Amino acid sequence: MEVFRLSKAQYASDLTGTGAKLAGGRWNKAGVAVLYTSSSRALATLEVLVHIPAFYVPSDYVLSSIWIPDDSIQALNIKLLPADWRNLTPPQNLQTQTDDWLKSKTYLALKVPSAIVQGEYNYLINPLQSDFAKVKLLHQEPYRFDPRLI
Numbered sequence: 001m002e003v004f005r006l007s008k009a010q011y012a013s014d015l016t017g018t019g020a021k022l023a024g025g026r027w028n029k030a031g032v033a034v035l036y037t038s039s040s041r042a043l044a045t046l047e048v049l050v051h052i053p054a055f056y057v058p059s060d061y062v063l064s065s066i067w068i069p070d071d072s073i074q075a076l077n078i079k080l081l082p083a084d085w086r087n088l089t090p091p092q093n094l095q096t097q098t099d100d101w102l103k104s105k106t107y108l109a110l111k112v113p114s115a116i117v118q119g120e121y122n123y124l125i126n127p128l129q130s131d132f133a134k135v136k137l138l139h140q141e142p143y144r145f146d147p148r149l150i
Helices: 018-023 041-049 092-104 130-134
Strands: 002-008 035-038 061-067 073-075 109-113 121-125 136-143
Touching: 002 041, 035 041, 041 061, 041 121
Parallel strands: 073 109
Antiparallel strands: 002 035, 002 061, 035 121, 061 136, 109 121
C-alpha cells in the first residue's frame, strides 16, 4: 500500500518517528516513536494545515510516498474508540491503545481514522517492528501549499 507523509525538507528522509517521539500526538505519547502517514496526498495536506497558524503558508515541505506491505496493516476497531476521540485535546485512551499496539510489535502499521476528515484514514508505522526494513521510500518531491487553502 502506498501512503503519504508531508514534512519539513530537513526531516523528509527521517522515517524513524523521531518527530512524533519528541512532540507526541493524538495517537502517541511524547517519548514514543511512531511514523504518521496518510492514505492520500490531500489528507496529508490537511493533517499539516490543521496545526498551522492562520494566514501562514508553510514552505520548505516535501511530500514523501512510502510503501508498506498490505499484509502488515492492522485496522483499529473504531467502535472501541471513546465518543470524544476527535476532541482538540484527545483522551489519553488513544495514546494508551497505540502504546499497547506498538509494544506488541505484531503489525508494522495501524490504520486509524482521521480526526479531521470523517471516513478518511491515517497509517501509523512502528519503526521498531521487525518488518520495518520492508518499508520503502518510493518518491519525494518538493511540496507547495496553495495559499488559497490558508
